[in-house]
Amino acid sequence: MTITIIGLGLIGGSLALSLRQHGLADQLIGVENHLPYARRALELGLVDEIHADLGAAVAPAGLVIVAVPMDAMLTVLPQVLDLVTDQQTVIDVGSTKGNLLAVVARHPRRRRFVAVHPMAGTEYSGPDAAVRGLFEGKTLVVCDAEASDPAAVALVEALFRALPMRVMYLGAADHDLHTAYVSHISHLTSFALALTVLEKERRGEQRIFDLAGGGFASTVRLAKSAPATWVPIFRQNRENVLDVLDEHLHQLQKLRELLVQEDYAGLTTELEHANAIRKIIP
Template sequence: MNDAAFGPVPAVRAEGAAPVFERAAFVGIGLINGSLARDARRLGLARRLVGSARRRETLDQALALGLVDEATPDAAEAVRGADLVVLGVPVGACGEAARAMAPGLRPDAIVTDVGSVKARVLDLVSPHLDMRRFVPGHPVAGAETSGPVAAVEHLFRDRWCILTPRADADAAAVERVAALWRAVGSKVELMDAAQHDKVLAAVSHLPHLLAFNAVNTAGEVEHAMRGEVLKYAAGGFRDFTRIAGADPAMWRDVFLHNKAAVLEMTGRYAENLAALQRAIRRGEADALYERFASARAIRRGEAARPGGAPAPGTP
């Protein structure tokens, strides 16, 4: 996608009063949308909360947990009369979800999403939505659990939420979405969609890919050695691979719809891995030490930044 197609993003104020929406509709009710609904109820950010999902079990759980006041499998019915709609479905399903809910949307409704890929989402929803009222968002928070039962309060506290609206987006709509995320504790940043996808490919998508692959590799060795591998997995393996327990449908869509950026990052990673392999093969102690020391310094510098150290239970 051409980065220049989006142009500069609208400005957003650093502070502002928390918005109150009359009717907030959540299309898809998993960890992120469910947690946002919890915080919205706790903070009084919406007077009425409505949920929509394809599975009856999901809707029943959302109602039983008090995440929403109403629940329906009909997306158009869920968004009818809503002044805020939050898309919380896998990236590949965003276009179909937007198409399904479009007949019920108010002309002045603000629509946002919570997916971790942004450029492709803009492409998928644009045939169905008024893009001036669509504010793509990505709360950089989560856990390896999924579904309504995974929803928790304060998930977004001290976390980044990146918004990637198009240049023609309504500034007031952008500000209201930004204020919503600030109200639940997030630090809001505006970014070009393509830039977002490259940044997140490096710090989120690549680590998840490595974790999935590490677990599968250990599983293959486990099978070959008849159960004498994974029982010895200690803290390092468990910490590194915890995110491999994440929703496979969501991550399948992330990799398929952020293909170029992910392949660029895997290429960079492969080059660095090859350099490490050469150093190990040749017994180059100094080269190994320098690379490990560099990684430690980068990691410590990142953890020392405000908000840099991850909260317990989040990747």
């Protein structure tokens, strides 16, 4: 099968590597508007060819993967659906679903589109961030599967299960709510933690570098993530993100108050409660 990938960054590029590695694509076609990325994707062999024209890129594809930032997604996905036939399947790999599914809800080719979110990533971006095995053992969320042709869903599942990924079904609203908890808030707090440390240590960067152990690196690494990726995600999922952020601020204020009051028994009880996360993240 010929597969066309629109957007050759971290996710699009890593999918290209994974699909090739598992023999799932005979031919990989790329679309990438940012010219340095397009050149680099060819140099790295992520795709076999790059087409500047969307129609020419989509026409030969059995599957079209749209892997652009969430703001561009809202305009690119309908353009792609305008171009496909009933024999072709289209997926997005976006991090938010509610607005996107509303945009294409009445599109005549809606049933050829399957909304998926591979729950994997790193803090890096662009074709050089593409890594083999990024999706291995991770979860693929298929959203509102009943709105897609069963044959299209079956094709998409078969491909992603071969990577191999686990497949899970969620409604778009549930997806957006849960990803706010397990992904979006982690990024927001990491950005804020980086700003905190940068603000407090303006003249001591080398000292932070020397002192920073693994704990610091793991909590701030997400703050290296691209604003061009994350601002559109926060924007599309604004209400859920604000809701979780308010809960997080409440929890931080509670810990702060226990420390202010020197209530160390109370603080111990809270941290013991937080330890319950061990059952969830083994």
